[in-house]
Amino acid sequence: MGGAWLQFVAGGLTAGAIYALVALGFSIVYNASHAINFAQGEFVMVGGMCAVSLVGIGLPLAAALPLAIGGAALVGLLVQRLALEPAQAGGRADVVTLIIITIGVGLFLRGLAQVLWDKGIHPLPAFTGSAPIAIGGASVLPQSLWVLGGTALAVLALGWFFGRTLYGKAMRAAAINPMAAQLMGISTRGVMRTSFALAAALGALGGVLTAPITFTSYDVGVMLGLKGFAAAMLGGLGSFGGAVAGGLLLGLLESFGAGFVSSAYKDALAFVVILGVLFLLPGGLVGARRTERV
Numbered sequence: 001m002g003g004a005w006l007q008f009v010a011g012g013l014t015a016g017a018i019y020a021l022v023a024l025g026f027s028i029v030y031n032a033s034h035a036i037n038f039a040q041g042e043f044v045m046v047g048g049m050c051a052v053s054l055v056g057i058g059l060p061l062a063a064a065l066p067l068a069i070g071g072a073a074l075v076g077l078l079v080q081r082l083a084l085e086p087a088q089a090g091g092r093a094d095v096v097t098l099i100i101i102t103i104g105v106g107l108f109l110r111g112l113a114q115v116l117w118d119k120g121i122h123p124l125p126a127f128t129g130s131a132p133i134a135i136g137g138a139s140v141l142p143q144s145l146w147v148l149g150g151t152a153l154a155v156l157a158l159g160w161f162f163g164r165t166l167y168g169k170a171m172r173a174a175a176i177n178p179m180a181a182q183l184m185g186i187s188t189r190g191v192m193r194t195s196f197a198l199a200a201a202l203g204a205l206g207g208v209l210t211a212p213i214t215f216t217s218y219d220v221g222v223m224l225g226l227k228g229f230a231a232a233m234l235g236g237l238g239s240f241g242g243a244v245a246g247g248l249l250l251g252l253l254e255s256f257g258a259g260f261v262s263s264a265y266k267d268a269l270a271f272v273v274i275l276g277v278l279f280l281l282p283g284g285l286v287g288a289r290r291t292e293r294v
Helices: 002-033 040-056 061-091 095-116 142-164 166-176 178-183 188-214 220-235 240-260 263-280
Strands: 133-135 138-140
Touching: 002 040, 002 138, 002 142, 002 166, 002 188, 002 220, 002 240, 040 061, 040 095, 040 188, 040 220, 061 095, 061 188, 095 220, 138 142, 142 166, 142 188, 142 240, 166 178, 166 188, 178 188, 188 220, 220 240, 220 263, 240 263
Parallel strands: none
Antiparallel strands: 133 138
């Protein structure tokens, strides 16, 4: 029984780490624009599919993965520059309009992926082999350790960027008070572009980390995007710590729900629990009033 619990924890933390990366992308864009980027899940797909294509043409994983993440960051930058920035110019678009635009962008990227690739499911080689590792009675894939380690490094890197670098602090200032930031010479347009590029890179990192386990396809970002948004809401939208906590908690709820209830109700159980939490704590676990803008 103890081994089963450990197995559920290992599986839940692996999935939760991916949800946390997606949730962090939601939080970064929300803090910069106060809008929800519903194309965030498609950045996961772009990262995974680009990595598969680059490996397919003969590039080693060590070169393909950073190129795939960089390519997704470029896509995020283009989304902000070509789709959202014109609508934001002069304050013509409200938050609801921006959200609708991101939904349209997500549909466009999904359709473009079908044209560039196909509707099939594509594998990505595991980073360091596929033989399971026994840890305390649980069987853990080496790729799961890459997922957890990659997520931890990404969180630490973001914490350093926003807390220690001048531009990161400028982004936080622009999120808290855009007008004051502009008066201090901070380009809010540049902050928005950087926010989308960072969010896309985080999503792509999740895509390349999980592709060796779950494979990837043109529509893989649909459910991951919804789960990432749910994790961000559960933790407290706009909070770094809340996004990570919400993602990990959601992953554990899904894993234990699949193990003790039924895998058929895994998704439904997670969303029911989230709705219950949000009814009781509308600001999420962290609380909207204590949310730190980044």
